[in-house]
Amino acid sequence: MGLDLPPRPSATPPVPGGESARTFSNSPASQISNRDTTVQNPSHLNQYNEPQPDILLVKPRDDYCASKHPTAEDTFLLLEVADTSLKFDLKVKIPLYARMEVPEGWVADLRENVIQVFRNPKAGQFQTVLTIKVGDSFSVLAFPDVDFSTSDLIG
Numbered sequence: 001m002g003l004d005l006p007p008r009p010s011a012t013p014p015v016p017g018g019e020s021a022r023t024f025s026n027s028p029a030s031q032i033s034n035r036d037t038t039v040q041n042p043s044h045l046n047q048y049n050e051p052q053p054d055i056l057l058v059k060p061r062d063d064y065c066a067s068k069h070p071t072a073e074d075t076f077l078l079l080e081v082a083d084t085s086l087k088f089d090l091k092v093k094i095p096l097y098a099r100m101e102v103p104e105g106w107v108a109d110l111r112e113n114v115i116q117v118f119r120n121p122k123a124g125q126f127q128t129v130l131t132i133k134v135g136d137s138f139s140v141l142a143f144p145d146v147d148f149s150t151s152d153l154i155g
Contacts, residue, residue, distance in 0.1 A: 044069040045100040055079040072100045076142040083110045099124040108153045
């Protein structure tokens, strides 16, 4: 296993309080019970990889991820918001998430105003890839009863 996204020393300790959010502001994620949301905090995927996605939707913990970073097993969804980072998110982060068996990843492409949805990792690749366009609705695989719109994430 190679070193794709190593822990960054400045980002390694879990960040309580202001850097961790329990809900997406003004989005359908606030309707999802039984989950926590962290914003720009690390996800501990293995000893070599600790990426810092823009948003993590994770299984709830009593400490709100203060004692350790969420793992792939803790994760419902990783969301990357991409403008200048689009190529890196699609070529490095999304394949890494598939290899680590994160169940779902979204990339909000701010330039094209679409959301790319990656689901069902198997053998190191996501088996389902969807492109959600402006006006379309979609949901998190783990919470199919809560609909999102592209405007909830990219305006």
